[in-house]
Amino acid sequence: MQPETTPRLSPLAALIFSSRWLQLPLYLGLIVAQAIYVWQFGVELVHLIDQVFLGGHAAEVAANAAVPAEPEKSAEIVIMLIVLGLIDVVMISNLLVMVIVGGYETFVSRLRLHGHPDQPEWLSHVNASVLKVKLAMAIIGISSIHLLKTFIEIGDLGAPGNGFTEAGVMWQTIIHCVFIFSAVGIAWTDKLMHGVSNGKQAH
Numbered sequence: 365m366q367p368e369t370t371p372r373l374s375p376l377a378a379l380i381f382s383s384r385w386l387q388l389p390l391y392l393g394l395i396v397a398q399a400i401y402v403w404q405f406g407v408e409l410v411h412l413i414d415q416v417f418l419g420g421h422a423a424e425v426a427a428n429a430a431v432p433a434e435p436e437k438s439a440e441i442v443i444m445l446i447v448l449g450l451i452d453v454v455m456i457s458n459l460l461v462m463v464i465v466g467g468y469e470t471f472v473s474r475l476r477l478h479g480h481p482d483q484p485e486w487l488s489h490v491n492a493s494v495l496k497v498k499l500a501m502a503i504i505g506i507s508s509i510h511l512l513k514t515f516i517e518i519g520d521l522g523a524p525g526n527g528f529t530e531a532g533v534m535w536q537t538i539i540h541c542v543f544i545f546s547a548v549g550i551a552w553t554d555k556l557m558h559g560v561s562n563g564k565q566a567h
Contacts, residue, residue, distance in 0.1 A: 412446045452509045459502040493554045500547035
């Protein structure tokens with residue numbers, strides 16, 4: 365049995381198909397963004413350590429005296445907000461990994477990770493539809509963290525220097541609900557298309 369040979373493409377088809385490599389700088393740029401988020405995580409972690417072990421003394425020394433003082437928050441609230449910020453960075457980083465690895469595998473070239481002990485479980489069955497659903501769910505998770513941070517930090521809506529308004533919080537909640545409905549719509553549409561595809565294959 366002779367090995368299968370790669371079909372020869374016409375010059376125009378080869379040019380069009382090779383254009384997918386133009387996406388490579390985009391994924392490399394996302395890797396740079398991933399490194400920036402690692403740096404941001406380190407900054408937030410140092411802030412957390414300062415808050416827990418130094419009582420925020422380092423932050424007070426670094427603060428500009430000309431800036432008006434914000435309303436005092438309890439140490440527990442501050443620590444919780446910092447931890448939620450760390451989780452937010454991690455979730456955005458996970459989103460970047462899904463876009464970089466899944467997008468490159470789907471739209472550019474195979475990574476040939478089959479059999480590799482560190483191959484992500486979701487990568488074995490990833491396609492454009494699955495990637496859209498996973499990205500939508502990741503965006504909902506990130507939006508949930510931001511909304512939770514708002515609810516924790518909100519305090520009194522009318523307090524000076526709070527930065528939150530009732531309308532702003534309402535719109536943030538509405539946008540979060542829109543993300544949820546959008547993800548449900550994407551998943552439902554993907555399920556319908558998958559069912560139609562299976563029906564055609566059965567015939």
